[in-house]
Amino acid sequence: MHDLVTKIIESRLPSTEVFRGLRKHRLALIGAGIILVLIFIAILAPFIAPHDPIEQNLEHRLLPPNAEYPLGTDNLGRCILSRLIHGTSVSLQIGVIVVGIAATTGVTLGLIAGYRGGLVDELIMRIVDVLLAFPGIILALAIAGILGPSLYNVMLALAVVGWTSYARVVRGSVLSVKEKEFVEAARALGAGEARIMFRHILPNVTAPVIVMATLGMAHVILAAAALSFLGLGAQPPTPEWGSMLNDGRAFMRTAPHLTIFPGLAIMVTVLAFNFLGDGLRDVLDPRLKGAAR
């Protein structure tokens, strides 16, 4: 991990070059395209959804896909397509918020740990070790279980579990970057600690963070769906993909469309972020470039 990170840093590329690199990476482009579409769906959800996602129409329950309900209805007669569309914004929001909190916390603590070293480093990294000693999803389950079931608690739980890997990677990068001449120069010019950390070191460690954050989106969306599936996340009637899967489980054999479509939505979204993340890593990491595919 450590020297991979160093490689990534040393290969820091200007953003135009990143785009040029990505253009050659077909899967990453597909991933980026899907993500763009998802973002549009999420923003325009109230306008493009054919029905109210929480409106029940009990006489029309468990309908297979038809003209009025393109993906059918669930056990309470709600339009599955509309619920999926509104669920997109729920899932993307979870991803962005959790990854945002986790990355911000992780990067900041990683920077401080790496730059200051000594006791501070020791303290932060031992906390990271402790958190990493638990399987992430189990720890998140425990946290969400204690705080009570809600979407916010799930986000909090995933953020608490998620920041550690960012901190570790960033700290590793900082350790090598801080010995570089330009840091010495900044210090010699009398720059403050905060300035050195955030203005001089941070830009040099962003590449791996971007890759991690993209792959992290996929991971977080999946984990949130899993926790909602277990009843700890989104509460009814919130149209969340994981809880839609759970609701449909009892009807898996009599009305499989209740589980197939939310399942597909989760799969496509997670795949898209993974494709993009892989592409970014290939572009940002010359060592893997070409060799991976």
Added chain:
Amino acid sequence: MSINKKIISLVVGILFLSSLLAGCVEQQADEQPAAQVPQEVVAGLGRDPVGARGAHPYLTRVFEQLVILDAEMKPRPGLATSWEVSEDGRTWTIHLREGVKFHDGTPFNAETAKFSLEWATRVRPGLLGSIDRIEIVDDYTIKVIHSEPHAPFLRSLFFAVMISPNAIDEDDRVIESIGTGPFKVEDYQPEDKLVLVRNEAYWGGLPKLERITLRYIPEATTRIMALEAGEIDMIIDTGGILPEHAPVLKANPEIEVMTIHGVVHHHIGFDTTTPPFDDVRTRKAISYAIDPESLVRYALEGYGKVMNTPVPPLYKDWMHPDLLFEFSDKDKARKLLQEAGWADMDGDGIVEKDGEEFKVTMHLAGGWVGRWPYKTIAEIIQSDLREIGIAMDIDVVDTGLYREMMERGDVKMTLIPIAGVSPRSAVKDTFHSEGGMTVAINPPFFSNPRVDELTEAAMKETDDSRAQRLLFEVQEIVAAEVLMIPLFEELMINAVRDNIRGYEMHPWFVVNWEDIHVVSEK
């Protein structure tokens, strides 16, 4: 090369032949006479069959009672052979069955019967009425003397199990489930399984089954999947199978789905002592907002019956003849809310009063969600309430936590199953301010002195028609005050695999284990 090929084809040939032979052996096993089939059954259910007072008497049949209730809920002799009641209704003379022994060898007689009844009144005060004393007349006759008449006494004996004195510690806790029933406990893993073996010395004849394993499977879908896979042979108990799973099982030719109108009925309970439900108009608005008919049709898939009064249809004579509760009129519901001071000032669809939005959480016990379609029901109610401007959250909490929250008064609104062994006690347990022995919604949800008075009087009133009139008045008060909202009486769903014979369902989920047998291997 060709030798290799020959070896390979030889090996394949041997494998093929041996698989054929294995098929033959299996077929032979199928044709074995029933007597040689191991008489062992694994049953799944949605709760732990062992509780604080030992093995569940009806589900496990480890314990027996002096009096049992038959499928029509009529009292029949159990460990008592006959009984007489004195003119004043206060003294019951009970004649006991002879030649019965507890699983530990202790003889069942007047002394142990007295011990068991006294223990029952200590752990469940009021269960058998106000017993003054129990006298031993001779070895097999006891006299139970009440300080005042207790009309449902005979039926309440169904709740008092005969337990060996060795089974209880000095704090009246059950340390071991030692009864007189056809099956005795061999092994118990809490929250997992209870293994029963037959009682070779059972007074009622040797049970056909040798061994029963009761598996606690909290998750409803897992339960039916286990049944379909043949991991379990039957699903028993009230709330054994969710209505939405019934069609899947019915489509399976190896499985028989059975139903019966049980004693369990379901309600919305709310805390009428604190806002917002301390105002009868808000409670009435809720009952106008919901539609039990559609709950039965869509959440229960028809496996239930609408109730219009808190007395279940099983006790038809005790049901108020009029339709007391009024439902499904959203305009009336909105009007009532308005009268109570709730109005949507900011146009967000949620009504407010004094600047506070009408938000309420419906708490559901996790254990009950795995047995009844409470979550679907709650979601339909949630949608109904949103239409009249009430924002309802649904919170499924662990059953232990749920009970704690109920005691602390943290639950404002919930769904509750209620069962009553007699119409008198069903009503008293549900509405008397001291609560009752079954699931209590009261306390802490309400207290009404007139209801207390009437239910107590009904317990003492030995004349049924007079008692019925008393309970009619209770039902009128409950409906006028909307102290709770009756939703439906459940049609209990159980299922057995086709190699299991003899199971007959009972409204109080008593399992006739001694008649059940296995006719062929799975």
